[in-house]
Amino acid sequence: MRRFDFSEPGFEAAFTAFIEERRETPEEVDAAVRDVLAAVRRDGVEALLRFGRQFDKVELTEADLRVSAEEIEAGAAACSSDVRDAIAFAAARIRAYHERQRPADQWFTDAAGVELGWRWTPLEAVGIYVPGGRAAYPSTVLMNAVPAAAAGVERIAMVTPPGKLQPAVLAAAKAAGVTEIWRVGGAQAVAALAYGAGPIRPVDKIVGPGNAYVTAAKRRVYGTVGIDALAGPSEIVVVADGANNPDWIAADLLSQAEHDPAAQSILITDDAVFAERVASAVQDQLKTLATGEDAAASWRDHGAIILAPLDEAPRLVDLIAPEHVEFATENPERLSDRVRHAGAIFLGRLTPEAIGDYVAGSNHVLPTSRAARFSSGLSLYDFIKRTSIVKCDADAFAILGPHTVALADAEGLPAHARSAAIRLGNT
Incomplete structure (x- = not known):
């Protein structure tokens, strides 16, 4: 100190x-992650099972990868009542807090007569990484899955390292409505969520904390999928x-x-x-x-x-x-x-x-390493996206069209210019 x-x-x-x-993440970590990602992308579920034997010392088959609904129910039931009550209490508060963040769609007509607006839609599929090893993390499940569900995400796929699944984690998954849980961890889990691997279908975004290997993997798959942050x-x-x-x-x-x-x-x-x-x-x-x-x-x-x-x-x-x-x-x-x-x-x-x-009720997934200078914690906004909407009638296009032609010509993009000019009758 x-x-x-x-x-x-x-x-x-x-x-x-x-x-x-x-x-910093050591260079050898990034090199190892690069090889794991390439193997999963190439070999799919076979690579997941191979890395499970190599890194986690467990022997799984493809059929063993998914946690069954019966296992989720049994695990949640095995959780002590005081912890289950605390999970329900936390889940309700997290859901209420994040539902208040929901933005409104907008649609308006501006001075030129152009109809403009935007609409918000949820992501289709999100992957949640829940660490194992040091401790059980039911709060990680709640903080990532509850906002995703509140946003309207249709598919929430949870991955967690193989081994004994803690009852509190399964109780949190049940409280958050997560029914798709896979026994796979590390960089190979990130790869499976990004690229797909056997029964694990790819997602659109990966959220949740992990060790240096998980973080390095998220950095490398960004662009193929979205990520929350590099924690x-x-x-x-x-x-x-x-x-x-x-x-x-x-x-x-x-x-x-x-x-x-x-x-x-x-x-x-x-x-x-x-x-x-x-x-x-x-x-x-x-x-x-x-x-x-x-x-x-x-x-x-x-x-x-x-x-x-x-x-x-x-x-x-x-x-x-x-x-x-x-x-x-x-x-x-x-x-x-x-x-x-x-x-x-x-x-x-x-x-x-x-x-x-x-x-x-607020989210505990927050920016680290001075990233609070330019980013925010996890929220409902991480699970929705905004689409712009534009509509012109003849009068509005008559106002916008000539300016479009002028700017397209200035940028040396004649097809852009023609796209507007042809509608003005100027070709």
Whole structure:
């Protein structure tokens, strides 16, 4: 964990260098992914089964790939009632939040008499990657599938690494209405969704987080299909004054550090004594945290405490452009309203980021690696597309046609010009 003091000479340069440190995908990962994608594109389902043996150490047949409806029902039923209730609660809130994002179609006639407008239509098929390995992720299912269903996507195909499917994941799939689940993970799952492989039909867009191999695969298939984003390690910035309970703030910092040794947690405070109390609380909590090994590595290698006036916090947050930022202050809006670059903002001492991860209703799939400077979190808009509509009658065309001819001639595109001129009787 690094410490920065706003009052010390060289703060700006040292802080900027810190936030610009890159955690790039190793070249060998990209090379391996390229070969996996090519194999799946060439060999289809045979490649999926081969990679399942090689990477996941499981022996599957083509018939084993799809999770049956009976398995989904049985798995969901095996989930504890309190978790099922929490999943239903979260799903309802996520659905309500995202349904409010639905835009309206428009149709109007402008001053030239041209009828113009646009309409929104859902994507036909979406693939959702749900990681396995480190933990079970029912929230990933909900945050990706519920907005897709709310948008009206007809086919939602979920892929997840083979092995024991956690009851909570299956319960979340059932709550979100997902009935198509495939036992395939890694780059080969991305390839199957992009190109198709045996019984797995291709989709139009792939969403959902994954490891470096999954991210590299999404980067390579973009263009063949759409993707949500290239997700990097998790990030949190907590802006806190000395009136907070240091144990609370330490827990908030570790809530992201536990995701991955490459995750990043940063505290900005104006109180040096409080900063030391938080640092001490982090160390105390790491001793009993089940995910302490990863969290300790994250805090050690990428964590930071910044001592600075709170009025400087919005500018520092914008420089970081974090995935999540908490304002644990008396009047959080006074500072948060000045922030331009953040994936999600959490206001007040009783709004930890973990609330947003699960049940607030807003989406937890957010831009990382400073991408909040130019992109937004996952939403209903990721599952719909806009089509422009134009209609001219004779009077309207008489106004637009000559200008079309002039601009087409200026660009040296005579067929474009003729397409308009011929309707004006000018050929």
